[in-house]
Amino acid sequence: MFELILFGIMIVLAFLAIETNILRKAVVFLGIFSLVTSFVYLYNNAPDVAIAEAVIGSALVTLLYLTALRRYKVYNICFTNEEFGTVVDRNIIEGTRRGQLLRDIENICLNRELEPQIVYTPDPLESVKARGIYDLIIRQEKDSITVYGHRDNYFVDELEMFLILRYKDLECTFVRFGDDGDDDEEQIA
The missing domain is CATH 1.20.58 (Methane Monooxygenase Hydroxylase; Chain G, domain 1)
Known part of the structure; x- marks a missing residue:
């Protein structure tokens, strides 16, 4: 037995x-x-x-x-929205489809065997970028979303294709930055 x-x-x-x-x-x-x-x-x-x-x-x-x-890669993602004084789960889930968007990004990471670590903060974008510890920064301003990622990061390209195919009505901008501090901006919606 x-x-x-x-x-x-x-x-x-x-x-x-x-x-x-x-x-x-x-x-x-x-x-x-x-x-x-x-x-x-x-x-x-x-x-x-x-x-x-x-x-x-x-x-x-x-x-x-x-x-x-x-x-192996722990993929650090920062979701920032300066309009919220504090980070409350209700603010992340309600409103636009940002809750579903973040779940989809998390699933994409898991499918590529990346371990996503998502941090929610009301800090301004400049202070988040100055920390330099995030692989991907998602900034929400009202109904528009801006995604910041490194120019050499292929995951940002895959994420852009996913957002084009899945969230056609989402107002989203991708900003790629390099080691030189130069930013390339691309509007997809």
Whole structure:
């Protein structure tokens, strides 16, 4: 009976590791899967294999994956609207379709195996750009949206194509900036 429970847990963990969209969660699920596998070996009187599985599978491989993923891209997105004195969830979700737009951008990031980290702020654009820590800045002014991204960032090009195809009636401007501080502006709607 105990074996069946462990095998059931292994199946669930394997399924979760395969089906998750976020790579860090998949690595954690695989580490737990390996730990449960070592318990199965230990239960079947194979302690040497259990120790090897625990050391290699749950510890070493998990650390290597997490180290590799640390170098993987966390995509920092800043959504700024200076009209709001404070950031309230209601202000983000209501009004134009900005809530759906941000969810779509998040899904695009996940499909490209980027981990989106969205920050909402009422700070002015100049202070947000001066921080220099964001890969993408989305600025809302009333019903218009301006997207700021680096000129060499191909994700900005993909996002522009997505917005053209999906949000045809959205008033959106893309501004690409370079390392020299020069901005290129392009109106798409």
